[in-house]
Amino acid sequence: MSDLVVRAEGLRKRFGQTRALDGVDLAMRRGTVLGVLGPNGAGKTTAVRVLATLLRPDEGRAEVAGIDVLREPQRVRRRIGLTGQYASVDEDLTGTQNLVLIGQLLDLPTRDAKRRAAELLDWFDLTEAAGRMAKTYSGGMRRRLDLAASLVGRPEVIFLDEPTTGLDPAKREDMWGVVRTQVTQGASVLLTTQYLEEADALADEIVVIHQGRVIAHDSPDGLKRRVGGLTLRVRPADPARVPDALRVLDAVAAPGTNASADPAAGARPGAVSVPVTGDTALDEAVPALRRAGVEVTELALHLPGLDEVFHALTDGTVDVRAKAEELV
Amino acid sequence: MSTLDITVDTITDRPRGGAFAALVRHSGALARRSLIKTMRTPEALLDVTLQPVIFLLLFTYLFGGAIAGGDRHAYLQFLLPGMLAQSLAMGGIALGQNLNADIEKGVFDRFRSLPVARSAPLVGAVAADIVRYLTVCVVMLAFGTLMGFRVETGPVPAVAAVALSIGFGLCFCWISVWVGMLVRTPGAVQGLMFLLVFPLSFGSNVFVEVGTLPGWLQAFVHVNPITPLVGTIRGLTTGGPVAHDLVLTLAWMAGLLVVFVPLALRAYARRA
Numbered sequence: 001m002s003d004l005v006v007r008a009e010g011l012r013k014r015f016g017q018t019r020a021l022d023g024v025d026l027a028m029r030r031g032t033v034l035g036v037l038g039p040n041g042a043g044k045t046t047a048v049r050v051l052a053t054l055l056r057p058d059e060g061r062a063e064v065a066g067i068d069v070l071r072e073p074q075r076v077r078r079r080i081g082l083t084g085q086y087a088s089v090d091e092d093l094t095g096t097q098n099l100v101l102i103g104q105l106l107d108l109p110t111r112d113a114k115r116r117a118a119e120l121l122d123w124f125d126l127t128e129a130a131g132r133m134a135k136t137y138s139g140g141m142r143r144r145l146d147l148a149a150s151l152v153g154r155p156e157v158i159f160l161d162e163p164t165t166g167l168d169p170a171k172r173e174d175m176w177g178v179v180r181t182q183v184t185q186g187a188s189v190l191l192t193t194q195y196l197e198e199a200d201a202l203a204d205e206i207v208v209i210h211q212g213r214v215i216a217h218d219s220p221d222g223l224k225r226r227v228g229g230l231t232l233r234v235r236p237a238d239p240a241r242v243p244d245a246l247r248v249l250d251a252v253a254a255p256g257t258n259a260s261a262d263p264a265a266g267a268r269p270g271a272v273s274v275p276v277t278g279d280t281a282l283d284e285a286v287p288a289l290r291r292a293g294v295e296v297t298e299l300a301l302h303l304p305g306l307d308e309v310f311h312a313l314t315d316g317t318v319d320v321r322a323k324a325e326e327l328v
Numbered sequence: 329m330s331t332l333d334i335t336v337d338t339i340t341d342r343p344r345g346g347a348f349a350a351l352v353r354h355s356g357a358l359a360r361r362s363l364i365k366t367m368r369t370p371e372a373l374l375d376v377t378l379q380p381v382i383f384l385l386l387f388t389y390l391f392g393g394a395i396a397g398g399d400r401h402a403y404l405q406f407l408l409p410g411m412l413a414q415s416l417a418m419g420g421i422a423l424g425q426n427l428n429a430d431i432e433k434g435v436f437d438r439f440r441s442l443p444v445a446r447s448a449p450l451v452g453a454v455a456a457d458i459v460r461y462l463t464v465c466v467v468m469l470a471f472g473t474l475m476g477f478r479v480e481t482g483p484v485p486a487v488a489a490v491a492l493s494i495g496f497g498l499c500f501c502w503i504s505v506w507v508g509m510l511v512r513t514p515g516a517v518q519g520l521m522f523l524l525v526f527p528l529s530f531g532s533n534v535f536v537e538v539g540t541l542p543g544w545l546q547a548f549v550h551v552n553p554i555t556p557l558v559g560t561i562r563g564l565t566t567g568g569p570v571a572h573d574l575v576l577t578l579a580w581m582a583g584l585l586v587v588f589v590p591l592a593l594r595a596y597a598r599r600a
Contacts, residue, residue, distance in 0.1 A: 052441050053440070053441065054437060054440050054441060074443045077441060077442055077443040078443045082437070082438065082440075082441040084437055088433065088434035088435050088437055088438050090361065090365075090432075090435050090436075091365060092364065092365040092368045093361065093365070097361075097364060101357055101358075101360075101361055102438070102442065103355060104353075104354075104357040105354055105358075105442045105444050105448075106437065106443070106445075107350070107353075107443075117505075133368070148563060149438060150438075153442075164424065202462075256356060273499055298566050323588065
């Protein structure tokens with residue numbers, strides 16, 4: 001018995017002239033989180049829809065929980081939970097009605113379906129809103145209800161398609177907590193995201209997809225090593241102190257690099273950033289800035305953005321920045 | 329957030345009570361969902377309440393005198409069974425629109441990711457439409473009675489007429505379901521269905537005696553499924569022969585199911 005809970009080989013899917021999947025292989029170990037990272041239009045959603053039995057690939061094969069998704073989709077459906085990119089809750093039903101319906105469709109006796117609904121609503125802090133129609137919910141509440149709906153059947157494998165897109169940072173952290181809890185309780189989670197930060201925070205392994213192909217499959221640390229690691233960004237309170245900040249930060253720069261006035265396109269000028277090797281750089285930078293008397297309004301470690309990830313992984317041959325902007 | 333008590337359930341791969349029992353159960357749960365939505369938005373029932381009433385008033389008082397040579401009561405007795413059939417055909421249009429909107433919103437993705445029969449969401453939605461067809465029948469008979477319509481046969485044939493009407497509505501609406509799966513927007517469903525329902529309901533025996541029509545139009549009227557339905561409802565409510573039209577109507581109902589249920593299911597499965 002292999003401990004792979006998701007395995008896909010050579011998945012291909014075309015929509016007209018578009019190759020949404022162009023030979024995708026995936027492997028996820030039981031009890032882990034696999035992060036599938038890629039820009040809009042990379043094929044992440046198509047891959048999830050194939051694995052969740054919503055879409056048949058033109059070519060290739062896939063197994064979820066050891067079951068062939070093409071040959072025995074109904075057996076797969078008993079073992080998975082799916083939360084799509086857009087919260088697919090029924091707006092005219094209350095929170096409770098949404099969850100009870102899912103329970104009934106999973107063949108729970110009505111009493112158990114109601115109990116399970118109450119349990120999940122409580123866990124997701126939706127008890128007070130349980131009797132209200134979902135159309136009155138905020139975006140964050142809808143996401144929580146949607147996620148709760150995918151957990152009604154206690155799935156072995158959970159597919160989360162961009163679960164935090166459009167959520168504010170606090171709500172995003174909540175969602176991350178939910179994912180971690182599911183894993184400690186034995187589930188395996190495949191999540192797609194556009195943020196390296198999110199994949200880094202949650203995933204045991206990361207797959208990077210671009211134009212329907214897997215261009216990297218690595219641990220978060222391995223991937224960060226390949227794409228250049230962290231950037232420390234500092235914004236002096238007084239713009240005149242930028243040269244001093246540059247001098248201080250040069251001292252903590254990763255070998256062979258220098259601090260520079262922030263080159264990020266479109267960013268407010270007046271910031272200084274420097275590539276660093278690890279988060280110890282923060283410990284060094286803070287006292288050094290204080291000694292130099294540079295007051296700062298912003299001080300943060302940043303993971304590379306998606307465009308930088310792609311630039312590094314493809315040696316600059318793929319201009320994802322232009323592509324990603326055009327798709328946004 | 330408190331901790332979630334997760335117990336590992338035994339996963340059963342066979343639905344409780346076999347595939348057919350599961351289809352009935354799941355369709356029932358989904359029909360209940362549709363009914364809740366209908367109750368929440370009563371304005372969605374206007375096409376089976378106010379609209380038929382307006383048509384009935386319009387045709388009886390505006391055109392009735394001219395068509396029936398001044399005898400409005402006689403025309404109402406003639407018109408109401410026909411308008412009931414027309415309203416049933418029109419009443420099915422909303423179903424295709426609603427299903428089309430549901431698919432666009434992604435609600436059906438969740439159902440597809442659950443271990444229920446592919447047909448359950450469609451069967452459930454159709455089953456919930458019973459309420460709409462029953463509403464049409466009750467509203468038209470009640471309002472018609474206020475206007476002077478009288479059932480001349482008896483309660484049993486009248487109930488049979490209502491039952492047949494609902495049954496026909498449930499068969500005819502599969503065309504709307506199919507169109508709802510095929511086209512991109514709810515508006516397009518409505519547009520296409522009107523193109524179908526208008527010629528069927530006006531090119532029939534609903535408003536005038538077939539004998540007054542030119543020959544080519546009579547030919548169309550005789551192959552129109554609305555015609556035998558109207559004939560049967562007339563027979564069952566205001567008297568007259570029923571058998572021939574009833575057999576034809578039942579044959580049409582079976583034919584609609586045989587053709588459009590598989591078409592709708594296939595279109596649904598293909599709509600990714």
